[in-house]
Amino acid sequence: MSAVAEAPIATAADARRAGGWLLVATAILLSVWVLLPIYLLIVNALSSPEQVTAFPKRFFPSFDVGSLSFFINFAGVARALWNSVLVATLTMILSIGFGAPAGYALSRFDFPGKGTFRFMVLMTRAFPLPLLALPLAVMFIRTGLDDTAIGLALVHTTLALPFAVLITFSLFSGIPVELEEAAWTLGCTRLQAFRKVILPLALPGIAASAVFAFTISWNEVFAAAVLTIENRTLTAFLLQSLGESPLYLKFAGGAALVVPALIFIFAVRKYLFAMWGIANR
Amino acid sequence: MHGKALPYLLLMPATLFLCVFFLYPFALVAFEAVTRDGAFTLDNFRTMAGSWKFPVTVRNTLLLAAIVVPIQLAVALLMASVVSRLETGRSAALYIFAIPLGISDLAAGLIWLAIFDQSGFLNTLLSGLGIVDRPIMFLGYQSKLTIFIAVALAEIWRATAIMMVILVAGMGLIPKEYYEAAEVFGAGPWKRFVRITLPLLRPSLQTAIILRVILAFEVFAVVAALGGTNLPVLMGETYNWQFTLQDRNVAAASALLILAISIGFTLFFLRVLRVPKEARI
Numbered sequence: 001m002s003a004v005a006e007a008p009i010a011t012a013a014d015a016r017r018a019g020g021w022l023l024v025a026t027a028i029l030l031s032v033w034v035l036l037p038i039y040l041l042i043v044n045a046l047s048s049p050e051q052v053t054a055f056p057k058r059f060f061p062s063f064d065v066g067s068l069s070f071f072i073n074f075a076g077v078a079r080a081l082w083n084s085v086l087v088a089t090l091t092m093i094l095s096i097g098f099g100a101p102a103g104y105a106l107s108r109f110d111f112p113g114k115g116t117f118r119f120m121v122l123m124t125r126a127f128p129l130p131l132l133a134l135p136l137a138v139m140f141i142r143t144g145l146d147d148t149a150i151g152l153a154l155v156h157t158t159l160a161l162p163f164a165v166l167i168t169f170s171l172f173s174g175i176p177v178e179l180e181e182a183a184w185t186l187g188c189t190r191l192q193a194f195r196k197v198i199l200p201l202a203l204p205g206i207a208a209s210a211v212f213a214f215t216i217s218w219n220e221v222f223a224a225a226v227l228t229i230e231n232r233t234l235t236a237f238l239l240q241s242l243g244e245s246p247l248y249l250k251f252a253g254g255a256a257l258v259v260p261a262l263i264f265i266f267a268v269r270k271y272l273f274a275m276w277g278i279a280n281r
Numbered sequence: 282m283h284g285k286a287l288p289y290l291l292l293m294p295a296t297l298f299l300c301v302f303f304l305y306p307f308a309l310v311a312f313e314a315v316t317r318d319g320a321f322t323l324d325n326f327r328t329m330a331g332s333w334k335f336p337v338t339v340r341n342t343l344l345l346a347a348i349v350v351p352i353q354l355a356v357a358l359l360m361a362s363v364v365s366r367l368e369t370g371r372s373a374a375l376y377i378f379a380i381p382l383g384i385s386d387l388a389a390g391l392i393w394l395a396i397f398d399q400s401g402f403l404n405t406l407l408s409g410l411g412i413v414d415r416p417i418m419f420l421g422y423q424s425k426l427t428i429f430i431a432v433a434l435a436e437i438w439r440a441t442a443i444m445m446v447i448l449v450a451g452m453g454l455i456p457k458e459y460y461e462a463a464e465v466f467g468a469g470p471w472k473r474f475v476r477i478t479l480p481l482l483r484p485s486l487q488t489a490i491i492l493r494v495i496l497a498f499e500v501f502a503v504v505a506a507l508g509g510t511n512l513p514v515l516m517g518e519t520y521n522w523q524f525t526l527q528d529r530n531v532a533a534a535s536a537l538l539i540l541a542i543s544i545g546f547t548l549f550f551l552r553v554l555r556v557p558k559e560a561r562i
Contacts (some may be wrong), residue, residue, distance in 0.1 A: 019470070027363050027370070030356075031377045037438060038380070040402050041392045055416055057405040098294040105291035117292055124303055125492065128499045128516075128543055131536040132302065134523060135309035158302045165295060190287075219385030221502040222516065226523060235387050235502075242505060247398065250506075254391030258384055265383035269376050272446055 038258060044248070045255035052248040071252035080237035081256070083149060084218055087233055090153035091160055091217035092210045098157070099164025100206060104194075106165070107172035108180075124162045132158060133223035140227065147229050155223045160213035167212070167271070171205040172198070208271035215264045219257070307540075313533035325534035329522070338513040345429070345514065346497035349436045353493060354486075356437065357444035362474070364445075365452045375449065382442040389439035390506025394420075397431045397507065420507060428508040435503045440496060444489040451485025452478065487554040494550065495543045515539050 044052050046061035049070060071077055102121075106114065133155055137146065145151035175198055183193035224236040232240065238253045245253075265272075314325055329335060360378045367374055381389070396402045397419045404416035419427040455478065463473045479486075501516035510517075516539065522532035 023363060023366055026359065027367060027374050030360055030363065031374065033438070034377055034380055037392045037396060038384075041388075041395050044395050053400055055400040055404065056408055057400065057402055059402070059405075094298075098298050101291040102295035105288040109288035111285075111288045113289075117296065120296075120299055120303075124299070125495075127303075127307070128495060128536075128539050129303075130499065130501075130516075131310065131519070131539060132306045134519070134529065134532055134536055135306040135313060136302070137523075138529070139306075139309070154302055157298065161295060161298065215383050219383070219388070221385060221387045222499075222520070225520070235385060238391075239387055239502060239505060243509070247394075247400070250391050251395055254388045254395075257388040258392070261383035261385065261388070262380065265380055266376065269372070269379065272375075272379055272382070 038262075041251060041254050041258065044251035047248075049246070049248040052251060053246070067248040067252045068255075071249055071256065074249060076232070076237060077234075077253075080232050080234045083228070083231050084234040086149045087153045087156060087224075088214045088217040090150060091156040092213045094153060094157040095160035095164040095213040096168075096206060096210050099161050099209075100168045102165045103168025104172050106169045108177065121162045121165050124158065129159050130155075130220065130222035130226075133226040137226055146227070147231050149231060152224060152227045152233070153217065155227060156217040156220055157213075159220065159223075160216045163216070164209050164213060167209040168202070168206060171202050171209075175201050205271060208268040211264050211268050212271075215261060218264075219261065310533045310536050310540075313530055314537040315534075317530050325530045326538075328528075328531050329534045329538070332518075334513050334518065338515055338518050341429075341512055342498060342500070342515045345433060345436070345500060346494060349433050349440075350490070350493055350497055352433075352437055353441045353444055354490065356441045357448055357489065360441070360445040361448035361452055362478075364449050378445055379442050381439045382446065384439060385502070386439060386500070387502035387506060389435050390503040393431055393435035393438070393503075394506055397427070420511075422511050425511060428512045431507050432500075432504055432512060435507060436497070436500060439503065440493065443496070444493050447485050447489040447492070448482065451482045455481045483554055484556050487550060487556065490554065491547050491550050494546045498539055498543055498546075515542075 040059075043057075043059065043061045045067055046063050046065075047058070048062065048064035048066035050066075051058065051062060051064065052067060102117070106118065136151075136155060140146040140148075140151045145154070179197050179201075180193050183197045184190070188196065219235065221235045221239055224233045225239050228236050234253070234257060238245075238250070238257070242250070315321055315323065317324055364371060364375050364378065384392075394401070398404075399416050399418050399420070401419075403419070404413070407413045408416065418424060419431060459477050459481070460473055463477055468476065499516055500514055501520070504512055504514050504517055515535065519532050519535040519539065522528050522535055
């Protein structure tokens with residue numbers, strides 16, 4: 001890159017500098033486009049109920065916790081929050097528990113049927129998966145899984161499992177097989193080699209894909225609304241009370257959904273490419 | 282444990298899971314759509330298509346996808362170009378642009394509700410600037426156009442990130458030498474973008490478009506938060522058939538229609554943006 005920087009004519013350097021400013025300005029503009037709406041929601045969540053429904057609005061929060069405490073104390077919210085966390089945790093465990101072994105197998109072995117399995121995993125992407133909740137609702141009633149956290153977590157796992165497989169696949173592929181072979185020659189069994197050599201190296205990535213599975217479940221609306229009645233998750237609760245709930249409840253609820261998501265995405269930011277970019281090819 | 286059986290053993294949990302919770306429900310939903318009380322019939326589709334809302338619903342869904350996806354593609358390309366060219370603040374920009382990836386569609390709808398609501402920030406801004414005398418009702422049942430615009434903006438805001446991340450990963454794979462060679466021959470930034478970036482980005486573009494189009498047909502919670510029943514879309518109508526109208530056979534037919542549209546568009550883009558094996562990087 002430095003080789004082309006020595007532009008012989010002054011106008012070329014000027015154009016480059018102008019281009020640089022344009023680039024920075026575009027980056028800032030796009031950042032504002034992303035951040036401003038979130039900021040406005042947070043302003044609402046941190047204002048008193050009266051201020052939220054008042055007009056005109058202030059563009060700065062008054063740091064009144066009235067809306068938030070109304071939200072937390074509203075009948076059903078605490079339970080919905082708990083259900084969301086429970087379902088998301090179960091989804092996380094299931095998708096990593098099923099997905100990581102498959103990812104490891106894909107990265108380390110060549111075997112007949114490998115292509116078919118990969119195809120099936122990739123195919124799940126081409127389907128609107130939340131629709132699965134409709135036929136499963138009936139099956140769950142028959143098996144007693146209806147309106148339970150584990151039932152919903154199973155559906156959310158179909159959403160998260162393909163990601164878990166593909167992320168762990170690219171993760172294990174990035175760890176040289178020679179490390180494992182060295183451990184075998186030193187007398188480790190396959191399992192020991194995996195536990196002592198591969199797992200420590202893969203753990204941060206696995207944790208990131210676990211966080212990602214958690215986020216998928218935390219955010220999912222349609223299946224949650226279809227499959228839960230008493231044990232509603234936060235998204236299902238907010239969706240079903242959209243019609244009657246006051247504005248400040250909606251905004252506080254929205255903030256309760258967004259803030260953990262911001263933290264999750266920040267935690268897994270290094271792995272975003274493995275998850276979306278590379279895993280999709 | 283023998284080497285031959287091990288990969289299959291590792292794949293077994295994920296495979297069984299996908300069979301039970303992915304393949305089986307789809308067989309079930311197809312079966313429910315074409316039967317009623319155990320007998321084969323196309324009545325479910327007739328009932329669905331006969332509803333007065335049906336033409337509007339299909340039109341809204343397709344129109345929304347047709348408007349939102351191209352804009353998102355343009356914005357995502359812009360974001361990806363900015364990210365791949367930034368030298369300082371690259372990872373910060375990437376994180377900020379990727380934030381909406383972790384935000385639930387319901388939360389996105391609530392975020393834009395804070396802006397478009399009658400006592401919201403847009404009205405505050407407009408009246409502060411003296412453009413309107415009193416707050417406009419953007420999301421009332423009489424203002425279908427502004428509801429549509431609000432939903433489109435919320436969708437563009439929320440789901441551009443997924444395309445952006447895929448495209449950034451794709452741009453990272455394009456060899457730098459191509460750009461340097463083009464620069465030597467006097468190609469400007471725009472020409473380099475059109476002649477190098479776009480053609481070589483085709484596999485990523487294909488993935489991004491397919492993924493995004495499928496998600497566009499699944500639009501649900503954003504519409505529920507912003508438009509309620511004023512802007513019926515396919516996924517929302519499916520939900521209505523299941524819950525409000527308590528007819529799960531018609532709901533299944535509706536789900537099957539969404540599936541068919543998704544698969545149709547997937548095949549279409551796979552064909553149109555086909556990348557020959559030899560042309561891959």
